Amino acid sequence: MQEFFVTVDLVVLTIREGRLEVLVVERKYPPFEGSWALPGGYVGPEEDLRDAAYRELSEETSIGAGVYLEQLGSYGAPWRDPRGRTVTIAWLALVPGMAEPTAGTDASDAAWRSVADFESGALPLAFDHGEILTDGIERARAKLEYSPLAAAFCPPEFTVGQLRAIYEAVWGTELDPRNFHRKVTRSPGFLEPTGRTSNVDGGRPAQLFTRGTLDVLNPPITRAGQL
Amino acid sequence: MQEFFVTVDLVVLTIREGRLEVLVVERKYPPFEGSWALPGGYVGPEEDLRDAAYRELSEETSIGAGVYLEQLGSYGAPWRDPRGRTVTIAWLALVPGMAEPTAGTDASDAAWRSVADFESGALPLAFDHGEILTDGIERARAKLEYSPLAAAFCPPEFTVGQLRAIYEAVWGTELDPRNFHRKVTRSPGFLEPTGRTSNVDGGRPAQLFTRGTLDVLNPPITRAGQL
C-alpha cells in the first residue's frame, strides 16, 4: 500500500487597481527553481486539510480571520512532482484588495500578478499549477453568478459601485450600473445598508453596505449576454 | 514530512423505481466491520486519481465506459481512519437505473439503498462517509439545475417523462409535466430527437431523445418555488 505526500496549494485571488490578480511565489530551490508557483506546502501530521490551507495563507499574506476559503479540488497525477508521489488539495481564497503579500519566510517571495498575464501565457507556473489556477479562476467566475461572494473581495464596508467593479474585473465585462444597482439592492439579504456614505470616487456620495446573510442568489446575476 | 494513505471513495447514485438510491458496501473486516460504507479503495502507486475512481466503480458495478464521474472533494480529518492518516478523494458517479451491483470481489457486498433512508438516519455509514454522501447528494441536486446531467441517469434513449421522473426523484418534488416539457424541448442542445417513439408507460407514445451536446443550461431549471 503506497504512501503519498500530501500538500495544500492555494489559489489566492484579489482585485487591485481594477484588475483580477493572483498570489504567486518564486521558488528558491529545485524543482522548478526560479519559476513562479502557487503558494502551498505540506500538510502536518495531525493537521486538518482546511487548517493547513489556512496556515499557508496566513504565512504568505497579512490576511487574518474571516477570509473566504473553499476547497477547489485535488490533483494527483502520478508524475506531477518529481520528488515523489504527491497529491495536492487545492483551495480557493478570495481576499480584499488591500492585502499585502509577506516576504518569504519559507523560501519564497510572494507577489501579486495579474490573471490576464497568466491567461495570455506570460506567467507560466511550476508543476501543474497552471491547471489548478485555471480551475480556480473559472470557479471564482462561476460563483459570482449565483452567490454574494464578490463581497469577499471588498473591505467590510463598500459601495455598490465598488461591488460592480469586482464583477467587471473578475468577468472582464462591463455591467450597466443602473441595472446592477437594482439587482443587488433588491435581492433580499445580499447587502445590508449601514446608513453611512462614502465619496472616495468623486461624484455623488454612495451608500455604504456590509455583506448580508444571503448565501445563494436566486435568480443569479448572469454574465452571458450583456455588454 | 509525514506520509499519508490516499484512497478514493465513490458516491454512486442511481434512480430505481422512482427513488434516488446510493451504492453501499458492507464492510467485512475491521474497522467498522459489519457497517455500511461507500465503495472505495487505495490509489495505486502509479495510478491517476480519476483512474482509481473509475477502477473502483467498475469493480462494484456492471457499469462500463461513458459513466458520468466528477470529483466531489477531499476529506482528510486527522483521525478519520483509525488505521492511519488517510486522505480520501471522493467522486460522484451518476449511473442509469438498470445497473446492478457486483457481489463483492474485494471483501464487500454491494447493494443499492434509498437515499431517503440515509437522510432519515436509518442508514448510518462508516468513517466520515455520511458527510461525504451528504455532500454528494447536494452536489447532484444542485447540478440538475444548471446542467443537462439528469440524462446521465437515463438509458441511451429516453422520453421527456422519464427525464422528468429523474428530476422528481432527485429533488423530491413534483414538476408540472407541461412546463417541464416546454423547458427541456426548447433548450437548444439539451435533447436530440431520434424520431422513434416509446409507449412503455401506457398512454400516448412518447418521443425518444438522446442527450444533446449542451453542457450548461442557461437559464437553469429551478427547484425553488414550484410545487
Add this chain to the structure above:
DNA sequence: ACAATAGTGTCTCTAAGACATTATTTT
C-alpha cells in the same frame, strides 16, 4: 368509454436588459 400519458397553447407575472432622468458631489 375511460384512464393514462404526451404534447400544444394561453395567460399572468417577474425580472432582465436598454436607456432617460434626477441627485449630489468634486474640480
Add this chain to the structure above:
DNA sequence: AAAATAATGTCTTAGAGACACTATTGT
C-alpha cells in the same frame, strides 16, 4: 459650469408558473 458618480424610474421582452385543451395509446 462641467464632469463624475449615485440612485430612481420607464419600457420592452424573455421566460417561469399555472392551467385549459387536444392527441394517442391501452384496458
